[in-house]
Amino acid sequence: MKKQISSVQNTYIKQLVQLKDKARERKKSGLFLIEGIREINLAVKGNYKIDTILYYPDLISETKLDTFSNLAANSIEVSKDVYEKLAYRDTTEGLLAVAKSKNHTINDLIFQSKNPLILVAEAPEKPGNIGALLRTADAANADAVIIANPKTDLYNPNIIRSSVGCVFTNQIATGSTDDIVAFLKSKNINIYCAALQASVNYHTQDFTKPTAIVVGTEATGLSDNWLKHATQNIIIPMQGEIDSMNVSVAAGILIFECKRQRNFN
Known part of the structure; x- marks a missing residue:
């Protein structure tokens, strides 16, 4: 019946x-x-x-x-x-x-590639930004998205909607900044932090090796622990009056520079 x-x-x-x-x-x-x-x-x-x-x-x-x-x-x-x-x-x-729901602990991540490309976002709050980051990672076929110190749970309906379902197509992990830094270092993954301090232009770096692109919030940027452990801080040259852009836009520019250097493989 x-x-x-x-x-x-x-x-x-x-x-x-x-x-x-x-x-x-x-x-x-x-x-x-x-x-x-x-x-x-x-x-x-x-x-x-x-x-x-x-x-x-x-x-x-x-x-x-x-x-x-x-x-x-x-x-x-x-x-x-x-x-x-x-x-x-x-x-x-x-x-x-x-x-x-699934378990999203950092130690459950499995990389199919020996040369992974990972997008890390620290403490993103707005579901729209999280959704856009997930869409970017899906479009670039990134190996994983890692959210450090999450402020919003992944199954928030607004994240599912704004990601147009990419919350299901990406391999996603969450954890504390300390745990994620330790995990990336244990896997010998280079850490490139989008930050204003001690930075070089992003396109001068070699992203063809195992790479994590790390972005923070527009309001506060990245915590000191990321900057301390970065392989290199990188910056997108700004030519207007402001010194930052939407986090998902910045992530898209950086991730696709990595893909360009890897011949979109």
Whole structure:
């Protein structure tokens, strides 16, 4: 018998609203919400386990629904009111998924390449910036994204949305700055810090060896521990009146210089 939920007061739906809105609930349950066909497809491609599929039949064809219903043991038809309560957007084709989160500890990182290229961001807060960083890393096919001293959990719906699902396609780790510095050094990965102090122009450096590009927030930059352990601090020459640019734009310039030097391999 097909399961249906029509009331926003349903206990399970209330739990899902908590998952959507509260990082504490996501962490406690190990579950999070994914909205949209593209994002769910990317989560499956990234080997995320789908726990439940929820759908609003007026927005999704039976053919598409058959494809996604097979992903999970549970499939629930929801009413328009329930769908609108759970969805951030009204253009996501009537599909939501409850998925199981992954472990993102630094020691779980596995590099397929002997010459890895890694993007490190210290203490990013804005989901839009985090999403843009993840899109940049995906576009460059970086080996990993590492977030030091994270301020926002990875399964925040705004990160999933702003990354257009790239939160699922990147290999991601989180940890303290101290632990990440120690990890990079143990792997003999050169550390290039985007910073104003004691810096050289970024294009003068050799990024063809194992490389970590490290960016900080626009407000405070990188902590001293990064600068102390950097192979070299690097800077993007600025020709206007200001001395910084959006962190995701800076990361894109630096990562793609690395790719250019590696002949986009």
